[in-house]
Amino acid sequence: MSGPRPVRAARGTELSTRGWQQEAALRMLQNNLDPEVAEHPDKLVVYGGTGKAARDWRSYDAMVRTLQTLKQDETMLVQSGRPVGVMQTHEWAPRVLIANSNLVGDWANWEEFRRLEALGLTMYGQMTAGSWIYIGTQGILQGTYETFSAVAAKKFGGTLAGTITLTAGLGGMGGAQPLAVTMNDGVALCIDCDPRAIDRRIEHRYLDVKADSLDHALQLAVEARDARRPLSIGVLGNAAELVPQLLAMNAPIDIVTDQTSAHDPLAYLPVGIDFDDMADYAAEKPADFTTRARESMARHVEAMVGFQDAGAEVFDYGNSIRGEAQLAGYTRAFDFPGFVPAYIRPLFCEGKGPFRWAALSGDPKDIAATDKAMLDLFPENESLARWIKMAGERVHFQGLPARICWLGYGERDKAGERFNEMVADGTLQAPLAIGRDHLDCGSVASPYRETEAMLDGSDAIADWPLLNAMVNVASGASWVSLHHGGGVGMGRSIHAGQVTVADGTALAGEKIRRVLTNDPGMGVIRHVDAGYDIAESVAEDRGVRVPMREE
Ligand code: NAD
16 A cells, blocks of 8 residues: 555554554554644645655555564664664664754755655655654644743733734644633634634634634624633634734734744745645745745734834744745844743753653543643642643643643653553553654754754754754663754754653663653753853752863
8 A cells, every 4th residue: 555545543552563662653653644633644744834754655654564563672764754774773772763854054945855855855854743743733732822821921911811912824833822822811813824724723622713804803802802701713814914904904913923834935825826726836836936925924024023013022933934034035024033032941941841742542541640640740830730730621632642741851750750650550551652842942953943042142053953862862762853944944953852652661661761851951951051040050959960060
């Protein structure tokens, strides 16, 4: 078989592989492609524009076959979504090593990438698509929720009640925005040009209602705002038209951001092209499409700057729209900040980031049990308790049940070891895959996002993600990935990820302790090195060794 077909991971405890480490990799690969999880599963596209889990269906079949026969002392090597070798290693080594979308510096642009992709030589792995730890829109929900909480704390007295947030993009990640805003008691007005994306978010309960027109959307938003009632509203249209229109109407918008797929100019709909013609146009005239998309992004960003001039809180939400607008000649594109320097960096200094786990049993009861364990483990952490409670009530699982929870240095290992004990003593029905987004504290170099405006100017230093991947391999992760171009596009980021399986064995416990200490430890040392005081005190208090501070 080598064509599109529905894919779904097995549930339960029966293995089709030689061990849980391999089984976890297989199930998570398949889970990424589950139609409930992936945005365009027939094209192997999971999320984030064209972020794929496998290069083509033949490669997918070969990966499944290989994982099913892979031994405990073997490692499968994946080069941009295609399995290219099996090497004899040892039981502490990862079962899978993945390198996706990497290009040599001078060649690291979309044009060259697409030339190579058309030759069948590479694929775009985004962050968690090609590394098999995407868990649906929930994966970004807590981070988005925390970001909007930080906005509320900074400017609106700790709540978004009585405010209107304007954004665009209701895709795999962007779809978390409406729920994150309403979880903070605000009103969200969300534009998308794809009616399917709007309907999908309503179906998954991330979005409340769909408006008939822009006027209708604004009317609903103002009514809800005046009643201080949380509400999220989807409206169909092109953000490059509707955002400037709202500005011209003097719409009472308090917060503006955006999560269209701007990182990839072939995934952003230019003004003047019908959504239905978008894919064909992009395929037939990529250069023309790119120019027009960038021009539209310039108009979109210009309107965002206009809202900022009018007093709104405006930030870039990690899709590189400022960079694209600048390429189109708009000079004020960087007048508003990215969300990391604006709200997230202090968390990174503590080694905090989007820790997540998936229940390989497929049973939501396993996630409920881990939720409870988290509350027992960290009773003093109020925001975590609030999040776990809300997530338990409001998050619709996509594919294998999973949970995300931002945890820091000294916390992730504790949670992981407890989960492993719960597998061992039968509290959980099957093992857990424990991983994270590549968007983490010490795993990325991305000057338009995670490493924007570093204190010491080290934004573009890419040694850190390489060290991060190496330390995870050396510490016993189950699979490790090293990608280029995720989040913000080709030439703009290098990032690494790991997944470690809690299968209830003592060996897994040893690996988990090391990986889940060292991985967030990279965030602490990266920020100590850049001169952040918070990171220095975390290192001091929690015993992270930094040789240059030991003189
Ligand atoms: P996606 O491809 O699943 O969705 C993008 C959506 O944008 C689609 O629904 C598409 O119809 C819509 N869109 C495209 N052009 C538009 C236009 N002109 N007007 C209105 N809607 C338009 O992508 P995603 O996974 O949701 O990711 C969105 C962006 O956010 C990407 O650039 C991604 O790299 C970035 N991202 C940010 C974070 C973060 O933490 N901030 C995390 C992951 C991804």
